[in-house]
Amino acid sequence: MSRKTILHMLTPLQHMSPFDVNMALDAGFDAVIPYTDVSLSDVGHLVQDAIFSRPPDAGVATGIFLAGKDAPLALDMLDAAKKAMVPPFEISVFADPAGSFTTAAAMVAKVEKALVKHHDRELNGAAVAVFGATGVVGYCTAVIAASLGAKVTIVGHDGIERVTEIAASIQQRFDMNVEPADGSTEALKTAIVRDTEIVLAAAKAGVQVLSKAQLGSAGGLLVVADVNAVPPAGIEGLKVNANGEQLDATQAVGIGPLSIGNVKYKTQAGLFQKMIEAKKPVAFDFRDAFTLARDLAK
Numbered sequence: 001m002s003r004k005t006i007l008h009m010l011t012p013l014q015h016m017s018p019f020d021v022n023m024a025l026d027a028g029f030d031a032v033i034p035y036t037d038v039s040l041s042d043v044g045h046l047v048q049d050a051i052f053s054r055p056p057d058a059g060v061a062t063g064i065f066l067a068g069k070d071a072p073l074a075l076d077m078l079d080a081a082k083k084a085m086v087p088p089f090e091i092s093v094f095a096d097p098a099g100s101f102t103t104a105a106a107m108v109a110k111v112e113k114a115l116v117k118h119h120d121r122e123l124n125g126a127a128v129a130v131f132g133a134t135g136v137v138g139y140c141t142a143v144i145a146a147s148l149g150a151k152v153t154i155v156g157h158d159g160i161e162r163v164t165e166i167a168a169s170i171q172q173r174f175d176m177n178v179e180p181a182d183g184s185t186e187a188l189k190t191a192i193v194r195d196t197e198i199v200l201a202a203a204k205a206g207v208q209v210l211s212k213a214q215l216g217s218a219g220g221l222l223v224v225a226d227v228n229a230v231p232p233a234g235i236e237g238l239k240v241n242a243n244g245e246q247l248d249a250t251q252a253v254g255i256g257p258l259s260i261g262n263v264k265y266k267t268q269a270g271l272f273q274k275m276i277e278a279k280k281p282v283a284f285d286f287r288d289a290f291t292l293a294r295d296l297a298k
């Protein structure tokens with residue numbers, strides 16, 4: 001019997017993201033139901049409420065989506081959801097808070113491709129600076145880049161304190177080293193990019209993070225990528241649809257937000273479709289997003 005596919009969408013915030021609702025329905029779920037103000041301690045109850053209402057063979061037709069704007073919390077919720085399963089009563093789970101897992105995956109996958117194509121280099125050992133690192137996309141970008149062996153610096157726009165705490169939490173959760181840096185003045189940011197080969201910008205929409213002059217003074221730059229599609233560009237001079245073209249005043253190539261967004265969109269849609277088509281329940285986080293984004297990135 002063909003069963004309806006149902007996606008329960010949980011967020012700790014006041015609203016479920018309309019973007020994610022649209023993506024899930026367009027990917028093919030028959031019904032998506034938002035749950036707001038969900039705390040970590042609610043997740044187990046909601047999962048068990050869902051798993052016992054359908055026979056075990058309908059588990060694959062039932063999914064949980066974890067949203068919000070906090071990557072560590074979404075990962076904790078994913079763990080709580082997995083722990084709440086009672087085999088053979090199991091359902092699928094996918095975490096992508098604020099689209100950050102799929103966005104970060106798409107950015108790193110695009111940069112990885114550009115690095116090989118234009119510079120015959122890989123991310124392993126490359127000096128990477130992540131701007132907007134206190135945000136949910138920046139956090140996940142730093143973790144994925146570090147997992148590939150990059151030497152990652154996370155830059156704080158308001159000083160070093162918060163990025164130092166984030167570096168410690170990444171060390172504790174993933175056993176990965178990322179270095180915090182103070183990027184609270186233009187001079188400090190100039191000094192950071194001078195020692196950087198790859199800039200990954202994930203700052204607030206409509207905020208310029210680096211100027212042409214700062215980029216021009218960074219002789220070792222290889223690739224510069226930005227996810228902000230709202231003018232002004234996060235990276236001055238980087239076109240929204242740049243896809244490996246040389247960036248003015250530098251030796252680096254640029255990857256713009258719409259080129260990244262194209263892969264992000266396909267990655268999120270693809271993971272929803274994998275949930276729908278799965279023969280056994282699946283659990284997806286940023287690692288699965290990156291695996292798929294790597295296949296999709298050109």
Ligand SMILES: NC(=O)c1ccc[n+]([C@@H]2O[C@H](COP(=O)([O-])OP(=O)(O)OC[C@H]3O[C@@H](n4cnc5c(N)ncnc54)[C@H](OP(=O)(O)O)[C@@H]3O)[C@@H](O)[C@H]2O)c1
Binds near residue numbers: 134158205227
């Ligand atoms: N291209 C795509 O497909 C795609 C998809 C999703 C998101 N995005 C974009 O990705 C970016 C990051 O998203 P997010 O959800 O992580 O955003 P966010 O929560 O707004 O945070 C972005 C980061 O920017 C920082 N920031 C705030 N004001 C700043 C300033 N004046 N200078 C430098 N940094 C500043 C934030 O610091 P605080 O911690 O102090 O707030 C945070 O670290 C946004 O531009 C968003 O539009 C793109």
